[in-house]
Amino acid sequence: MKKKIRAPMVPRTAQETTRHGIMALLGEGPVSAKDISVALHLAEKEVCSHLEHIRRSLHASGGVLEIVPAECRSCGFVFAKRERLTPPGRCPVCRSEAINDPLFSLRGAQGNPPD
Template sequence: MKERPKEPFVPARRHETLRRELVALLRGETLTAKELSGMVGISEKEVLEHLEHIKTALHGKLVVTPSRCLECGFSFQKRERVKKPGRCPVCRSERIVDPAFSVEAGD
């Protein structure tokens, strides 16, 4: 890995690289944070943090397939955060499927 002398802050650059990697993966398919975490080798929590950032950076091109309740089918459409909700507001079930993410093609 080459280091440019003007940018000594490796962690920041690693974040950049990871985000680019995540975006590249999401351009091809729809994936959950868990799947992404396995693919890039960071924790699910870190993936979600990056996704929050990517969501802002891409101006709405990050497409979120909302969490859904397996019991009653309720879809968490209005949810702004990328994190998975804990419980269904309709039936109180905790059987919630993870939200999935993809990035729209173009630019």
């Protein structure tokens, strides 16, 4: 996967929440939870819980959190039916742990980001 060259991260203002920062990154295009955790200096587990809340909030406002499912690098298995936002640990087909992380982006977001 190619790395995107991004502008340096500007520190958040006092009024900008963590979820506002995540929503801004999601609006730029597909990003993984790992990319978000690095950009916003958060733990990856914390990012996944925020993404779950954002998904529920977007659903209420008519927006959608689009998810490109994780994929096994060894056999090509795609985790299409997976509902959890955390990356899988192992492929159920070949048992490989070499898995591409799921990617997240926004579609149809209306109004302000959730608090």
